[in-house]
Amino acid sequence: MNISRQVVLAVTGASGACYAQRFLERTAALDGVAVHLLMTDTAREVWRHELGDGPVEGRFTLLDNRRFDSPFCSGSAAADVMVVLPCSMGTLARIATGTADDAVARIADVQLKERRPLILVPRETPLNLIHLRNMTTLAQAGAVIAPAAPGFYTRPDSLDTLVDTFVARILQLAGIAPLEDSYRWNR
Numbered sequence: 001m002n003i004s005r006q007v008v009l010a011v012t013g014a015s016g017a018c019y020a021q022r023f024l025e026r027t028a029a030l031d032g033v034a035v036h037l038l039m040t041d042t043a044r045e046v047w048r049h050e051l052g053d054g055p056v057e058g059r060f061t062l063l064d065n066r067r068f069d070s071p072f073c074s075g076s077a078a079a080d081v082m083v084v085l086p087c088s089m090g091t092l093a094r095i096a097t098g099t100a101d102d103a104v105a106r107i108a109d110v111q112l113k114e115r116r117p118l119i120l121v122p123r124e125t126p127l128n129l130i131h132l133r134n135m136t137t138l139a140q141a142g143a144v145i146a147p148a149a150p151g152f153y154t155r156p157d158s159l160d161t162l163v164d165t166f167v168a169r170i171l172q173l174a175g176i177a178p179l180e181d182s183y184r185w186n187r
Ligand SMILES: Cc1cc2nc3c(=O)[nH]c(=O)nc-3n(C[C@H](O)[C@H](O)[C@H](O)COP(=O)(O)O)c2cc1C
Pocket: 011, 012, 013, 014, 015, 040, 041, 042, 043, 045, 046, 049, 087, 088, 089, 090, 091, 092, 123, 124
């Protein structure tokens, strides 16, 4: 029997579609990982603006954000991990207040209630008090808040390397792939 880790990747309307694109490319190359992609309407707009067409069909299944019939919408079949990459302040607020009004918010809600990993990658600057309070609420509820803030200590020589460095760290946090030594401090 083939056992796959069930990964939900939610892409929302914050800047940083390149991170999600790289996440899909990296996970497509991994065995034993099944990626289920969710996109908000605004995520599609931002993706077109930042990257053009896509995401291209690949090794992921596309879920409908307006429907609640995917297994991951129920605690009885929760995902092994959910990553919201990038996470808009709007989606952050919806998850923090438990609206569960689209599949992204509902699956995040399920991850928290089932004590399953939920990794949020917010992107906004500067942050207002509402953003900060929502992040605190979510951290207290068990989410990992991993701001889209790549490090420069590996001296990335291109934008691609910078994006790759950050996505590698998210994959490590999500328990999907170990971090390459070249991306570790002092290794
Ligand atoms: C080009 C573009 C870039 C945006 N960047 C951000 C951002 O970095 N962070 C953010 O919180 N919202 C950003 N927004 C605004 C969100 O897309 C907007 O608040 C939207 O309602 C979020 O919807 P969603 O959470 O359902 O994806 C951006 C919008 C556009 C059109």
